[in-house]
Amino acid sequence: MASDLDPGSTIFFNLTIDGESLGVFNGCEGLGSSVEIHQHQEGGNNGFVWSLPSRVTFSNITLTRPLTPDTSKVAAWITSITTGVTRPTAQIAALRADGSVVARWGLIDVLPVSWRGPSLDPNSPSVANEVLEIAHHGFTDAGAA
Template sequence: MTVEQVPAFGVRFRVQIDDVELGLFTSCEGLGVQVVMEQRQEGGNNGLVWQLPSRVTYPTIKLTRPLTRDTERVARWIGGLATGVRRCTGQITAMSTDGTEVAKWSLLDVVPVRWTGPSIAPNTNAVLTETVEIAHHGFLAAN
């Protein structure tokens, strides 16, 4: 197995939106694509139902991490929505624990959908986390 084929363990995800570095996240869910299929029946042909691709959809991407100083970068980026929503180009890079790039995804028309901060309660020793959810309109060719 070559170095390029070794699976990544302990992956972190570096997120950049246009020129804004949002920092490292420990969890990334929702990277994917789905082709919606429509079924059409042909009159007189009872042997099959045609499966026709109709549209492509992309789920929202949910990024989670322990609370850090990078939270301020996310707050500034999302705070910019007050002056109007502007679609951006985004990039998510999976990195191993030693900083080696494992994979990279470039996203088209990124828009923040939701930010969830930590639930702070007395007498709790749990790690405080934040979650950022973004929507996009597809993947760009890697550069």
């Protein structure tokens, strides 16, 4: 039963671009937005200032994971930008260890910003990680979890 699952268990993040999975990541940062507020002082009303929304901005999202065979899918997506910019939709699904979905976020007009491959240094025997940073123009309904 889903309610018996430990909510504190390890979470993984599956990234799909236009329905094609780029694999599972173990770190996801930057899911957020902010609203710029314009302060408007109404003439003759000295005791009140209107706070009006003016622009919504969305932060870049950074996904990290140990190096996997899915790295080639990320490289292919980034390389496709050189032949023309398309802005696909994406979905990030937070998954428990058993594969059940905790939450989903749909993203509009996704664009890769940067990719950093692993540092392969024999003097530093650590996990070879990759980092993918993506930009987007907002959230869309990704369906209920």
